[in-house]
Every structure is written in C-alpha cells, then in structure tokens.
Amino acid sequence: MIEIQNLRKEFVLSKQQRKELNTKDSIATAVDGIDFTCKPGRVFSLLGPNGAGKTTTLRMISTIFKPTAGSIKIDGIDAIANPREARKKIGFLTGSTGLYARLTPNEVIKYFADLYEVPKDKFEERKESLYTLLDMHDFQGKRIGKLSTGMKQKVSICRTMIHDPEVVVFDEPTSGLDVITAENIIELIRSCKNEGKTVIFSSHIMSEVDLLCDDLAIIHKGKMLFNGEMSDFKSQMQTDNLTAEFIRIVKSNTPIES
Amino acid sequence: MIFTIFKKELKDTLRDKRTLMMMLVIPVLIFPVILNVFVGISSSFQEEAAQKELKIGFVGEDNNYFLEQLKSLPESMGKKKIIVYKDSVSLKADIKIDSIQIGMFTANNFSSSLENKKPAKLTVFYNATDVGVKKRAETYVKTIEDIALQERYIDLNLDVAQLTPIETSYSNTASDKEMIGKLAGGILPYIFIAFGFLGCMYPAIDLFTGEKERGTIETLLTTPVARWQILFGKMGVVVLSGLLAASAALLGLFFSIEVMDIVENEELLNVVHGILNFKFILLLFLLLLPLTVFFAGIMIPIAVYAKSFKEAQSIITPINLLVVLPAMIGFFPGIKLTMITAMIPVVNIVLSTKELIAGTLDYSLLGVSFAVMILIAVIAVFVSYKQFDKETNVVT
Numbered sequence: 001m002i003e004i005q006n007l008r009k010e011f012v013l014s015k016q017q018r019k020e021l022n023t024k025d026s027i028a029t030a031v032d033g034i035d036f037t038c039k040p041g042r043v044f045s046l047l048g049p050n051g052a053g054k055t056t057t058l059r060m061i062s063t064i065f066k067p068t069a070g071s072i073k074i075d076g077i078d079a080i081a082n083p084r085e086a087r088k089k090i091g092f093l094t095g096s097t098g099l100y101a102r103l104t105p106n107e108v109i110k111y112f113a114d115l116y117e118v119p120k121d122k123f124e125e126r127k128e129s130l131y132t133l134l135d136m137h138d139f140q141g142k143r144i145g146k147l148s149t150g151m152k153q154k155v156s157i158c159r160t161m162i163h164d165p166e167v168v169v170f171d172e173p174t175s176g177l178d179v180i181t182a183e184n185i186i187e188l189i190r191s192c193k194n195e196g197k198t199v200i201f202s203s204h205i206m207s208e209v210d211l212l213c214d215d216l217a218i219i220h221k222g223k224m225l226f227n228g229e230m231s232d233f234k235s236q237m238q239t240d241n242l243t244a245e246f247i248r249i250v251k252s253n254t255p256i257e258s
Numbered sequence: 259m260i261f262t263i264f265k266k267e268l269k270d271t272l273r274d275k276r277t278l279m280m281m282l283v284i285p286v287l288i289f290p291v292i293l294n295v296f297v298g299i300s301s302s303f304q305e306e307a308a309q310k311e312l313k314i315g316f317v318g319e320d321n322n323y324f325l326e327q328l329k330s331l332p333e334s335m336g337k338k339k340i341i342v343y344k345d346s347v348s349l350k351a352d353i354k355i356d357s358i359q360i361g362m363f364t365a366n367n368f369s370s371s372l373e374n375k376k377p378a379k380l381t382v383f384y385n386a387t388d389v390g391v392k393k394r395a396e397t398y399v400k401t402i403e404d405i406a407l408q409e410r411y412i413d414l415n416l417d418v419a420q421l422t423p424i425e426t427s428y429s430n431t432a433s434d435k436e437m438i439g440k441l442a443g444g445i446l447p448y449i450f451i452a453f454g455f456l457g458c459m460y461p462a463i464d465l466f467t468g469e470k471e472r473g474t475i476e477t478l479l480t481t482p483v484a485r486w487q488i489l490f491g492k493m494g495v496v497v498l499s500g501l502l503a504a505s506a507a508l509l510g511l512f513f514s515i516e517v518m519d520i521v522e523n524e525e526l527l528n529v530v531h532g533i534l535n536f537k538f539i540l541l542l543f544l545l546l547l548p549l550t551v552f553f554a555g556i557m558i559p560i561a562v563y564a565k566s567f568k569e570a571q572s573i574i575t576p577i578n579l580l581v582v583l584p585a586m587i588g589f590f591p592g593i594k595l596t597m598i599t600a601m602i603p604v605v606n607i608v609l610s611t612k613e614l615i616a617g618t619l620d621y622s623l624l625g626v627s628f629a630v631m632i633l634i635a636v637i638a639v640f641v642s643y644k645q646f647d648k649e650t651n652v653v654t
Contacts, residue, residue: 011650019628059476059653062479062480062648063478063479063480064476064479064653065653066649084482084484085482087480087481087482088482092476092477092480093474094476094477098472098473098474099472099474100266100270100472100474101472102273102274103266103270103273107266107269109261111266112481113480113481114262115262115263115481115483116481116482117482140628149295159477169480181266212415245298
C-alpha cells in the first residue's frame with residue numbers, strides 16, 4: 001500500500017538553471033500538492049507528459065528525494081521519517097537503469113541481496129525461482145557488458161525482485177525497449193499484481209496503461225488532473241480513444257472529478 | 259554494509275583496465291624506467307666525455323716548456339691531440355668551428371720569463387657552451403703549473419713547508435644517508451604523492467560520476483543503505499587505490515634496485531637499502547594514509563557534482579597540478595621541516611619523508627604534520643559527505 005498526501009517538491013534553481021529555463025523564479029515546483037493511494041493487488045498508473053513530475057513523484061516514493069511537504073506511507077511506514085525501513089519494502093526499476101557492466105548477473109544479484117539483507121537460504125531459493133522464471137541460467141556468469149539489451153533487462157528485473165518487495169515502483173520501465181524485451185516487463189507487472197503486491201508505474205504510452213492498470217492518475221505541471229479507477233476514466237471519456245482523451249485532458253489543464 | 263559496498267566496488271575497480279593501468283602498471287614501471295634512463299644517460303655521458311679526444315691548438319715559441327710538458331702528460335688524463343698554430347686569430351677561428359676545442363696561447367717571452375723566475379703568461383681560449391672542456395684545460399694547466407712550481411722551489415732551494423702557512427682540509431660531517439636524503443630525498447615522496455593522486459583519480463571518477471553516468475546510482479539509493487555508508491564504502495576503494503598506486507611505485511623501486519641492479523653507485527645503494535626497511539615503509543604509509551584520504555575527499559565532491567567522466571576529469575586534472583606542485587618544494591635542498599612547514603598540507607608530507615630518509619626526522623614535527631593531514635582529511639571527507647547528501651548532485 002502506498003498512501004500519498006499533499007505531496008510537494010520544490011527545487012532551488014541555480015543561476016545557470018534559471019537561464020536555461022528562462023525564468024526569474026528561484027524555486028521550481030516539480031510536484032504541487034498531490035494525493036493518491038495505491039492498493040495491494042492492483043496496478044496504479046501515473047500518467048503525464050514529459051516534465052509533468054512523474055519521475056520526481058516516484059523518486060520521492062522510493063526515498064531518493066525528500067519531499068518539501070506532504071506525507072508518504074509505504075505499508076504503513078512513514079517514508080520521510082524512516083526512509084531505510086520503507087526502502088526494505090520497495091523494489092525500484094526504471095527503463096534507463098544501468099547495470100554494472102564489469103560484473104556478472106550472479107555478482108549483481110548477490111550484491112543487491114546483501115544490500116537488502118536477504119537471508120542466505122531465502123536468497124538461494126529466490127534466485128533460483130527468478131532465474132528459472134526469467135530463463136537466466138545460461139548467462140548468469142557472463143559479464144553484463146557482454147549481454148544483449150533483453151538479457152540486461154532480465155538482470156534488472158531479477159535485481160528489483162530479489163528481496164521480494166511488497167511495493168514495486170516502475171519509472172517508465174519500457175522506455176527504449178523493443179516489444180519483445182518490453183514484454184518481460186509487462187509480464188513482471190502482471191505477476192506482481194497476481195502475487196498481491198502494490199504496483200505503481202509511470203508511463204506515457206496509453207496502450208500499455210490500458211493493458212495493465214486498474215487505477216490511474218494523470219498529472220501535469222506537478223498538479224493532479226485525474227485520480228480514479230480505469231473504468232471510471234473510460235466511462236467519462238469525451239473522445240473515442242485513450243490517447244486522444246489523455247491529450248485533451250492535458251491540453252485543457254483542468255482537474256476532472258472521478 | 260560499508261564492507262559489502264567496498265568489496266563490490268573493489269571488484270568492479272580491479273576489472274577496469276584503465277584504472278589498473280594507472281593504479282598498478284604505470285607506477286610499477288616508473289622507477290625502473292626513470293632509473294634506467296637516468297643511469298644510462300649519465301654513464302654514457304661520462305664514457306663519452308672520457309673517451310673524447312680533445313684537440314688542443316697551441317701558439318708559442320719553438321721548444322716551448324709548456325708545450326713539452328703538455329705533450330708528456332699521461333693518456334689517463336684524457337686523450338688529446340696537439341696542433342701547433344702560428345697565430346691566435348686562426349686558433350680562435352678553429353675553436354669557433356669546433357675543429358679544435360681548446361686554444362693555448364703563450365707570449366713570446368714565455369720561456370725567458372720562466373727562466374728568469376718571473377710569471378710566464380698563458381691565455382686559454384675555449385667555448386663555454388662545450389660543457390666540460392674548461393675543466394679539462396684547467397686540469398692540464400694546473401698539473402703543468404705544479405710541475406713548474408716544484409722545479410722553482412728546487413732551483414731556489416726553498417722548503418715547501420715554510421711557504422705553506424696554513425694547511426686546510428675540509429671534512430664533511432654529514433653521512434652519505436643524510437646527503438642523499440637531503441639533496442635527492444624529495445623525489446621519492448613526490449613520486450608517491452603524484453601516484454597516490456593518480457591512483458585515486460580514476461576510481462573516484464568511475465565510482466561516483468561513472469555511476470551517475472551509467473544510471474546505476476538511482477537504484478543503489480533505493481536500497482536500505484544509508485548514504486554515508488555508500489560514500490564510505492566507495493571512498494574506501496578510492497583511498498585503497500591511491501595507496502596501491504604508491505605501493506606499486508615502491509615495489510617498482512625495490513625491483514629496479516634489488517632485482518634489476520640498475521643502480522651501481524655504492525653510496526646510493528647503501529642509502530636505498532637503509533631506507534627500504536619495515537620502519538620506513540610503515541611511517542611512509544602512515545603519512546600517505548591521511549594524504550590519500552584528503553585526495554579522495556577533494557576528488558569525490560567534484561566527481562559527485564560532475565555530470566560526465568569528461569567533466570570530472572577536466573576539473574580534477576588542474577587540481578592535480580595545484581596539489582602535486584607543492585610536493586616539488588621537496589626538491590629544494592634548503593627547505594626544512596619546521597613548525598611552519600609542518601602546517602602546510604602535502605609539503606609537510608614531502609619534508610617529513612625527506613627527513614625520514616636523511617635520518618634527521620624530529621618526531622614532534624612528524625606528529626604536527628600527521629595531525630594537520632588528519633584534520634584536512636576530515637574536512638575533505640565532511641565536504642564529500644555534504645555533496646553526496648545533496649540529492650540534486652547525485653541524481654540528474
């Protein structure tokens with residue numbers, strides 16, 4: 001379960017950043033007081049155009065960024081007051097996540113299991129089941145730098161899931177991947193849902209959202225425009241497809257009640 | 259947890275060819291190469307100078323006393339060929355075109371002045387850009403002068419002792435160890451510092467900027483490990499790399515002296531044998547440890563701030579000059595470890611090591627140097643922590 005209340009994030013702009021953004025403001029608000037809840041066994045999708053504040057929100061949930069205001073609870077744990085405890089519950093995967101090219105999949109998986117303090121017997125069991133599920137046995141001892149993009153993605157998935165997280169955060173997980181490789185991620189999201197985990201993923205690909213999500217939030221310029229169930233969203237649509245509706249909402253920039 | 263990160267980062271670093279090159283291969287090779295080139299060049303210069311035939315032009319009367327003495331000087335004083343000239347103009351012209359190297363001009367009354375017990379005049383022409391020629395000419399002239407003087411003493415029935423009111427002898431109280439330590443001892447710490455810095459540089463950039471550039475830092479920050487633990491684990495590898503590079507340089511020195519027998523000078527060998535002992539190495543590493551932590555501490559904030567490997571490298575390289583240049587102060591023979599110099603970071607390490615080699619180290623000043631280095635290392639680590647804790651620095 002992820003519970004977000006009045007979440008806000010401001011960044012202090014440097015002189016150079018002000019020049020680049022062509023603004024006189026010394027502060028940029030990336031996320032501007034949003035609320036939502038992601039429930040276990042359901043897939044929550046965070047939608048928004050580039051620069052909407054999706055990544056910043058997910059980074060706050062994963063405790064990489066500290067919010068300026070608001071509260072985040074991960075399975076009841078206050079993620080701001082107790083970030084290390086919250087992190088134990090979270091698995092984090094982004095499409096742009098790199099891996100250590102000079103290490104082997106075995107070494108990376110062991111490293112992350114150690115960082116998450118996974119007990120040895122549980123680690124062996126978990127590793128074996130993930131390797132079998134993702135068909136990773138053949139390349140487990142090869143250097144990651146020599147693996148294909150698909151193989152690397154499998155290692156990333158295994159790394160994310162090795163500590164059996166209750167909450168899984170995906171930040172544009174399929175960006176830059178071909179359809180076959182992206183399929184691994186889609187499968188992973190489905191299996192997380194079936195296992196009763198809380199899943200949140202950000203995307204701007206509507207077909208992916210349509211395929212996977214149960215609940216949905218649309219944010220734009222840091223503000224929430226829609227927050228509700230996918231079925232509600234579909235029933236309120238004023239256009240004939242999801243992409244057109246998404247564009248219409250973002251362009252109108254007015255919040256919609258679910 | 260720090261150890262888990264340290265272990266992984268060390269493994270990762272040791273698999274990076276570029277880092278290995280800078281950390282181990284180049285430092286190991288540096289001493290054998292430098293010593294080989296240095297010894298090779300100096301011995302070939304000496305051989306060449308000794309074997310070179312010196313052509314001496316001479317102007318003077320027939321049966322000139324000086325010419326006869328010059329001809330009879332033994333071959334052991336260097337090979338020479340004497341060419342007799344008619345006048346000083348052609349003599350000087352030939353020196354200019356290097357067909358002769360020395361010109362000796364005696365006045366017309368040279369022999370008669372000698373016979374009459376008066377000073378006989380000799381002018382020696384030489385080209386000062388021809389290194390070593392003047393010294394050989396002086397040796398020849400001094401030898402002949404001494405022979406003439408002895409002959410005059412005998413002719414005048416004089417007692418040499420009566421003509422020598424003060425007989426002075428100069429005796430050097432400094433041991434070979436002290437001489438070499440004070441005069442050349444600065445080079446050793448300089449090389450250790452330079453390699454300590456280079457050894458830190460690549461891992462610092464790779465483990466911080468590299469992790470940002472490859473996009474792995476974000477994942478690492480979502481693990482339940484405190485940021486300071488990540489920082490310390492990584493910093494440990496940076497410091498170890500600097501120390502390994504300095505150790506590799508020491509190993510190279512040991513190798514070139516003990517295995518390759520490059521150095522033949524016995525005095526130098528004795529000194530080097532004297533310093534390559536457990537106590538020296540222990541003290542050297544004790545001094546290098548805070549220095550390397552300091553290096554890591556100034557490189558990490560830059561590596562954390564930089565967005566790319568290239569950017570980090572372009573900022574750290576000029577700092578290399580700023581930090582390593584003070585180490586060159588150790589090359590100047592007059593500068594000593596005092597209360598003031600012990601307060602200057604990097605310089606204090608060089609001077610302490612120099613005094614350690616010379617065997618004249620004041621341990622209270624060593625303590626001051628060590629304390630100063632620890633202090634600035636702590637400050638540098640604190641700055642690193644502050645930078646690493648800044649979320650906008652770490653995640654782009």
